[in-house]
Structure formats: C-alpha cells, structure tokens
Amino acid sequence: IVLHGNGDNFCAGIDTSIFDPNFPRKFADSMKPQPGSHANLFQRAACVWREIPVPVICAIKGVAFGGGFQIALGADMRYSTPEAKFSVMEVKWGLIPDMGISTTARHIIAPDRLKELAFSGRIFNGEDALSMGVVTSLHPDPYAAAMLTATEIAGxxxxxxxxxxxxxxxxxxxxxxxxxxxxxxxxxxxxxxxxxxxxxxxxxxxxxxxxxx
Amino acid sequence: IVLHGNGDNFCAGIDTSIFDPNFPRKFADSMKPQPGSHANLFQRAACVWREIPVPVICAIKGVAFGGGFQIALGADMRYSTPEAKFSVMEVKWGLIPDMGISTTARHIIAPDRLKELAFSGRIFNGEDALSMGVVTSLHPDPYAAAMLTATEIAGxxxxxxxxxxxxxxxxxxxxxxxxxxxxxxxxxxxxxxxxxxxxxxxxxxxxxxxxxx
Amino acid sequence: IVLHGNGDNFCAGIDTSIFDPNFPRKFADSMKPQPGSHANLFQRAACVWREIPVPVICAIKGVAFGGGFQIALGADMRYSTPEAKFSVMEVKWGLIPDMGISTTARHIIAPDRLKELAFSGRIFNGEDALSMGVVTSLHPDPYAAAMLTATEIAGxxxxxxxxxxxxxxxxxxxxxxxxxxxxxxxxxxxxxxxxxxxxxxxxxxxxxxxxxx
Structure with a gap:
C-alpha cells in the first residue's frame, strides 16, 4: 500500500469541528478502544497501517501536520520531499498528540527531539525530518520512489x-x-x-x- | 527549568570523598530506593528531572563527566556548545554508571556506542555527542538558546x-x-x-x- | 573478544544445505530453545555474543550477509570498512531473519529502515550502515581498530x-x-x-x- 495525499499536501491535520460545543459527548465515546483493537477512533487512523499485514509506504509532499504527521508515523516507511513541512502541532490547540504517537514514534525519534517538536509545535522540513529519523529517505518524487519499492517488495x-x-x-x-x-x-x-x-x-x-x- | 553549571563547567562528576574508608555503611543505605520513587539517593540526582512535571532543558558548556553526564541525560532536552567535553567516566574508578543511565539513555543513544564510551571512559566533544544523539542540538550559547525555548514553551x-x-x-x-x-x-x-x-x-x-x- | 572473518569476508550467510529435502525433521528440533538459553540453535550463533560476560567487538570487511549480518548484530560493537557489503538477505530464500534480530536490532536500527532492508534484501555498504546505526564506526583496518579498543578495555x-x-x-x-x-x-x-x-x-x-x- 502506498499512502499519499490527494493534491499538493499530505494531510493538514485536525478537523477543527471537534471543538464544536456539542462535541464533548461524542468525544467521550471516541476515546474508548474499538472492537478488536487497542486503538480508539482517533488512534485507529494512524494505527490501522500497523495492523494491516502488508507493507505500507507513505509518500509525503506539502504539509504533514498534527494528525497528518501521526498518520505518517503509522506507516512502515516514510518517503518525503526535502521541502515537505512537518509539525507535531497539537499543542496549538492545547492538546497532546494522541493518535498512537507513543507506540509509533518509539524506536523512530529520540524523546528529547520529539519533546522539543511537540512542546513548541514548530514546523520543520524533510531534511530535518531525515536527520531526526522521522522519515526513512528523501526523494524528489516520493510517490514514484514508493511505487518502485512497492513493486520490488511485490516480487x-x-x-x-x-x-x-x-x-x-x-x-x-x-x-x-x-x-x-x-x-x-x-x-x-x-x-x-x-x-x-x-x-x-x-x-x-x-x-x-x-x-x- | 533551565539547568546549567555555575561557572565555566556543567559538572565534573563524582565526589571522590565517597571512597573514604568510613563510607561503606552510608553507601549501603544510599543504594535503597527513596520514599515515593524507584530511584535511590544517587539515581535521584538524575531521575528527579524526569519526575518533575515541567520541561527541563540542560545547557552544557565545559565538562559534563560521570555523574554530571548522567544528570544531563535526566533532562528533557540537552543544548551544548560544540566544544563541551563529555565522558561516561565511572570506569576510571572501577565502577559502573549507576545514576539512572539505564532508564535515561535508552531511546537516546544506541547500546553499541554507549558501551564503547562507558567501557573506555573516553572523552568526546559536543559534535560527537550530537552525532550519537547524546545532545539535542548545538549552540554557541546554550544557556541563551535554552532560555529562548523555555520562553516559547511558557507561551x-x-x-x-x-x-x-x-x-x-x-x-x-x-x-x-x-x-x-x-x-x-x-x-x-x-x-x-x-x-x-x-x-x-x-x-x-x-x-x-x-x-x- | 574480537570476532572477524577468516579471509576476505566476514560471513556470507546461510548454509543452503538446510534446504535439503531431508532437513525438515532436523529443522523442527533446531527451533526449540537450547538448555540454559532463550535462544534456539540458529539464534544461538548470534545471541551467544550477548550472553558471554566480556565485550565482543566485530571487525567487518568484505560481505556480512543474512546470518552473517545477524551474527555481527549480536556483538557489543561493530567496526567496519566503508566498502564492506551488508544485507538482511533471508527474503531471497522466502524466509524471515530469525537469528535473534528482534532482540539485537532494537535500539540499534529504526524499524522503518530495517523493514526496507529486510523486505527488499538489498545490499548496502559501510557508509550506509554507519548512517543507519548498524555499525559503530568505520575504519580502514577494522581488525586493528578492534584490537586497539580491546587492549584499552583490558586495562x-x-x-x-x-x-x-x-x-x-x-x-x-x-x-x-x-x-x-x-x-x-x-x-x-x-x-x-x-x-x-x-x-x-x-x-x-x-x-x-x-x-x-
């Protein structure tokens, strides 16, 4: 599976409609693990890529912010352009990142660097992401590179x-x-x-x- | 919290008075976990920075040796000068590093690199520390950089x-x-x-x- | 202990005689943990270097493929030439790497990079290995460098x-x-x-x- 954005960006993150005053009751329900998984509704969007038995490669260009960043972390491999923009952005909304990042980021990014990114919400690019381990490799056309790897694996x-x-x-x-x-x-x-x-x-x-x- | 040395160095490590012939009895007591913590007296000096609920940034210049090195590892982030000197120095005294390094160094530095540093007691600088993941980032003035990040987080x-x-x-x-x-x-x-x-x-x-x- | 190949290569990997039609019965036995260890016969070849109480440094030149790659991962430190050739090669034989890699590779190489190497079976050199954390350091003569470190540790x-x-x-x-x-x-x-x-x-x-x- 090659996972990519439809258009110029990977994923801009949170749907701000969850801050609607009528949301709280739905929110409580969505915090419970879903049947057959340890993950709840929000976590599932990122963790499902780990649960699927076949390899998932994420091709990233444009922005991967907040929830979009966490969905990318759920994939087996991440290919990105050097110019892509990343952010652990949840602190902007007074929230913690809660879409499985504590299971997907371990072994990938060191806690000191993750804390700095998550506490500040700062935006960083593909080059920074590579040096911190957040992406697997950089490519001018990550989608083409991901399809090439997918074809190799399929053999x-x-x-x-x-x-x-x-x-x-x-x-x-x-x-x-x-x-x-x-x-x-x-x-x-x-x-x-x-x-x-x-x-x-x-x-x-x-x-x-x-x-x- | 910004943690830094008072003067030209971060911390030179062990107080050699613990090798006093009268120390052994006190030593045995100091090896027991303290009330409300898994950490004993020596471990507490490093682990307390993890237990504190607010972010702790360590600003390092000069030397961070032995116990000083382990205190730095207990912080959430480590900012260092490129010239700072580090060492896992306990082997010099025939000891293992025992101030919480097995909890603070995991996810930060790979075991092969940590073993090399700890077995040899060799001294390495900020550039090496960055490439091994031991410090979060390098700065000409780590204290100023730490205060900047602290201010950003405070907002x-x-x-x-x-x-x-x-x-x-x-x-x-x-x-x-x-x-x-x-x-x-x-x-x-x-x-x-x-x-x-x-x-x-x-x-x-x-x-x-x-x-x- | 300094572990090195006898000749121009470290270890080329699997003995293809295990694919002999008469092998299956022996195979089933060899999958059981050996007395006094969690590791079975195949895992033991890599895990034994972790079980030995003294430091083990691996000096790598030429090829370290498949089982040879996993034996290297079992050592405490890995010194390599920049030109050495590595591969997680088991997929070539329709197999998973099963010589303790899930215990030796954790903390050493990130899962996204390990998956890419293991899914594709691709060959990579010492420079790549260093950048992914697979080797501890590069040396023109890894054996001489390993002996130097071993001598230092012996003091x-x-x-x-x-x-x-x-x-x-x-x-x-x-x-x-x-x-x-x-x-x-x-x-x-x-x-x-x-x-x-x-x-x-x-x-x-x-x-x-x-x-x-």
Missing part, C-alpha cells in the same frame, strides 16, 4: 514479507524470550511451504519466482 | 505541556494497549478544560492566549 | 566492564523500577571490592592499575 514471497512486518512490529517491544520464540514460530510457519520452496528453487535455477498469494 | 498551555512530558516519558516503555490508553486518559483530562478552550479561542481569534497555571 | 577493572555489559544489555529492556534496582545491585557488588579499590588507588597515585581476573 518477494508474500509469506516472508508478512512475517517480517509482524516480527519487526511486535518483536522490538517483547522481552528476549518472547521475541526469540516469535521468530521461531513465524519461521516454522514458512519453512518448507510452497512459497518458500519456490523462492529457493527460483534462486537456484536463476529464474524469477512465481508466488501464490 | 503554550501548561496542561498540554505537562501531559506531553508524561506521555513521552512513560508511553515509550509501555506495551501498545497501555500506551494507547495513557494517551486517551491524558487527552480526556485536557479536552474542554479552560486552558484547552482558551488555546482554541486564541488561535481562531488570532490573539495571544492567556493560560491559568 | 580497565574487569568487574566494572562485566557489570556495564550486563547493565546495558538488560537495563534498556526493563521497566524503570527493575532497571534502577539492577544498577544498584551491580554497583553494590563492585563497591569496596579489591579491583574497585585498586582502580581508585591507581588513579589517585597516578600509576597504572593492576587488576585480578
């Missing part, structure tokens, strides 16, 4: 790709025993199955593989 | 700032369900409260906000 | 070195209370013991220390 065994997404999403936050057991469990489910046998055969025979999905 | 809703510090300090180390629930709990406590309503109103009316603290 | 109190390896391997993944307690426990075991007293005495008397191991 790999879909079982292995799904297994790796699951491993890296979960394994980094488990204790050693549980993480090692997860590796063994995922690998045992792949080894000797048709797509794995086909990957080996195609490589040894120096031909393109044909996978079932 | 934001104090409720949102406190909520974000709590979220980023705790959320990075919780499992997904607990981290997402913490986000929702903090946000629910802010939404619709006077300071949050004032932030929205001031922004929509394009005037400076006036917050209660 | 420090062996008790303190072992204590720090234990602290940084475990402390980063414990909750705050457990991590702080571990610091206190390790330090209490060092303070006032012969090697610690010798470190202080040698420093105050400005002479080289003599440690017992």
């Amino acid at each position: 790999r065994s879909p079982d292995a790709i799904r297994g790796m997404k699951r491993l890296f999403n979960s394994g980094f936050d488990l204790d050693d025993a549980a993480a090692l057991a997860l590796e063994a469990r995922i690998q045992s489910g792949l080894m000797g199955r048709p797509n794995q046998v086909e990957a080996v055969a195609a490589n040894l025979e120096k031909r393109p593989p044909e996978f079932d999905d | 934001r809703s104090p409720d949102a700032i406190r909520g974000m510090k709590r979220l980023f300090n705790s959320g990075f180390d919780l499992d997904d369900a607990a981290a997402l629930a913490l986000e929702a709990r903090i946000q629910s406590g802010l939404m619709g409260r006077p300071n949050q309503v004032e932030a929205v109103a001031a922004n929509l009316e394009k005037r400076p906000p006036e917050f209660d603290d | 420090r109190s062996p008790d303190a070195i072992r204590g720090m390896k234990r602290l940084f391997n475990s402390g980063f993944d414990l909750d705050d209370a457990a991590a702080l307690a571990l610091e206190a426990r390790i330090q209490s075991g060092l303070m006032g013991r012969p090697n610690q007293v010798e470190a202080v005495a040698a420093n105050l008397e400005k002479r080289p220390p003599e440690f017992d191991d």
Whole structure:
C-alpha cells in the first residue's frame, strides 16, 4: 500500500469541528478502544497501517501536520520531499498528540527531539525530518520512489514479507524470550511451504519466482 | 527549568570523598530506593528531572563527566556548545554508571556506542555527542538558546505541556494497549478544560492566549 | 573478544544445505530453545555474543550477509570498512531473519529502515550502515581498530566492564523500577571490592592499575 495525499499536501491535520460545543459527548465515546483493537477512533487512523499485514509506504509532499504527521508515523516507511513541512502541532490547540504517537514514534525519534517538536509545535522540513529519523529517505518524487519499492517488495514471497512486518512490529517491544520464540514460530510457519520452496528453487535455477498469494 | 553549571563547567562528576574508608555503611543505605520513587539517593540526582512535571532543558558548556553526564541525560532536552567535553567516566574508578543511565539513555543513544564510551571512559566533544544523539542540538550559547525555548514553551498551555512530558516519558516503555490508553486518559483530562478552550479561542481569534497555571 | 572473518569476508550467510529435502525433521528440533538459553540453535550463533560476560567487538570487511549480518548484530560493537557489503538477505530464500534480530536490532536500527532492508534484501555498504546505526564506526583496518579498543578495555577493572555489559544489555529492556534496582545491585557488588579499590588507588597515585581476573 502506498499512502499519499490527494493534491499538493499530505494531510493538514485536525478537523477543527471537534471543538464544536456539542462535541464533548461524542468525544467521550471516541476515546474508548474499538472492537478488536487497542486503538480508539482517533488512534485507529494512524494505527490501522500497523495492523494491516502488508507493507505500507507513505509518500509525503506539502504539509504533514498534527494528525497528518501521526498518520505518517503509522506507516512502515516514510518517503518525503526535502521541502515537505512537518509539525507535531497539537499543542496549538492545547492538546497532546494522541493518535498512537507513543507506540509509533518509539524506536523512530529520540524523546528529547520529539519533546522539543511537540512542546513548541514548530514546523520543520524533510531534511530535518531525515536527520531526526522521522522519515526513512528523501526523494524528489516520493510517490514514484514508493511505487518502485512497492513493486520490488511485490516480487518477494508474500509469506516472508508478512512475517517480517509482524516480527519487526511486535518483536522490538517483547522481552528476549518472547521475541526469540516469535521468530521461531513465524519461521516454522514458512519453512518448507510452497512459497518458500519456490523462492529457493527460483534462486537456484536463476529464474524469477512465481508466488501464490 | 533551565539547568546549567555555575561557572565555566556543567559538572565534573563524582565526589571522590565517597571512597573514604568510613563510607561503606552510608553507601549501603544510599543504594535503597527513596520514599515515593524507584530511584535511590544517587539515581535521584538524575531521575528527579524526569519526575518533575515541567520541561527541563540542560545547557552544557565545559565538562559534563560521570555523574554530571548522567544528570544531563535526566533532562528533557540537552543544548551544548560544540566544544563541551563529555565522558561516561565511572570506569576510571572501577565502577559502573549507576545514576539512572539505564532508564535515561535508552531511546537516546544506541547500546553499541554507549558501551564503547562507558567501557573506555573516553572523552568526546559536543559534535560527537550530537552525532550519537547524546545532545539535542548545538549552540554557541546554550544557556541563551535554552532560555529562548523555555520562553516559547511558557507561551503554550501548561496542561498540554505537562501531559506531553508524561506521555513521552512513560508511553515509550509501555506495551501498545497501555500506551494507547495513557494517551486517551491524558487527552480526556485536557479536552474542554479552560486552558484547552482558551488555546482554541486564541488561535481562531488570532490573539495571544492567556493560560491559568 | 574480537570476532572477524577468516579471509576476505566476514560471513556470507546461510548454509543452503538446510534446504535439503531431508532437513525438515532436523529443522523442527533446531527451533526449540537450547538448555540454559532463550535462544534456539540458529539464534544461538548470534545471541551467544550477548550472553558471554566480556565485550565482543566485530571487525567487518568484505560481505556480512543474512546470518552473517545477524551474527555481527549480536556483538557489543561493530567496526567496519566503508566498502564492506551488508544485507538482511533471508527474503531471497522466502524466509524471515530469525537469528535473534528482534532482540539485537532494537535500539540499534529504526524499524522503518530495517523493514526496507529486510523486505527488499538489498545490499548496502559501510557508509550506509554507519548512517543507519548498524555499525559503530568505520575504519580502514577494522581488525586493528578492534584490537586497539580491546587492549584499552583490558586495562580497565574487569568487574566494572562485566557489570556495564550486563547493565546495558538488560537495563534498556526493563521497566524503570527493575532497571534502577539492577544498577544498584551491580554497583553494590563492585563497591569496596579489591579491583574497585585498586582502580581508585591507581588513579589517585597516578600509576597504572593492576587488576585480578
């Protein structure tokens, strides 16, 4: 999945209609986890990209502010233009960023840099985002670069790709025993199955593989 | 809070009087967690800056060695001169760094780089510290830069700032369900409260906000 | 311990004989944790370098692919030539990397960059590896540099070195209370013991220390 804005921007963030005086009751409901997920309605918009078993690449140009910034953090990879504009903007509205950032930003951006961005709400560009780890890489045309990577991934065994997404999403936050057991469990489910046998055969025979999905 | 050295250095580290032959008994007591904290007497000097609910910026020039280095790691942000000198120096005294570094350095510096610094006790400067993530940013006058950021933060809703510090300090180390629930709990406590309503109103009316603290 | 390849390469990865049709039964056994460890047979090759109480420095030239890449990640520090070639190559065989990468790569490389490398199986060099945090530093002769660091470490109190390896391997993944307690426990075991007293005495008397191991 390649996730991108429709037009010149990725996503400008919050829908200010939530500040409507009639909103509070709806707000309380939207704070509860949704069925089958740890995430509530707002968190879901960012966390759903982690829950989907296939890779999600985010292509960013223009602005990615507030909620838009957090949706980008939920993707597996982030490709951006050097000129794109980012902001953890919620403090502008007297709020904390609450769309899963505490699960998506860990391992990606150091807490001192995230605090500075979030406390100040300041706007930073793609170059800054790369140096802080917020984006994976910079490209003049992030959408084209994302499609290229997506095509490359699509040529790999879909079982292995799904297994790796699951491993890296979960394994980094488990204790050693549980993480090692997860590796063994995922690998045992792949080894000797048709797509794995086909990957080996195609490589040894120096031909393109044909996978079932 | 802006934390800085009084004079030309930030902090030169350990008080060697703890190596006094009469110290051991006092030492045993000082290793026990203090009331209301997981941290003992020595750890408290660094961890207290994390426990305080408001942002703490550390302004570093001169040397930040050993215990001084660990106190700096306990702050929310670290501003340094390029020439400042740092060292994880405890190995010089046959000791491990034990002032909370295992809680403050995670997410900040990678373990391979921290091990190299800690095993060797070598001295490194602000440029190296920036490239390893140990400091947030470099400034010719870190104290002036820290005061500028502190002033900027002071213009934001104090409720949102406190909520974000709590979220980023705790959320990075919780499992997904607990981290997402913490986000929702903090946000629910802010939404619709006077300071949050004032932030929205001031922004929509394009005037400076006036917050209660 | 300095870990290096015998010849022009570090390690080219998987032994393709595991794809032998007669392998599956042996494979199932090799997926179970070994006595006294959370790691199974394959994971052990990488995780054993973390379990060993003394520092392990990996010197890399030539290729470090697949399993070889994961063995390198298991070391405490990684020194590489700028030209060395790395790859998380398991996807080529329709597999996930399963030699402890979910425990060794956390805190070292960000998940978005690891996913890109692992999903694509692409080959990257030492310069890229440094910028992503995969290697600790670059050297024209990594083996010579590793021996220099090993010699430096060998001049420090062996008790303190072992204590720090234990602290940084475990402390980063414990909750705050457990991590702080571990610091206190390790330090209490060092303070006032012969090697610690010798470190202080040698420093105050400005002479080289003599440690017992």
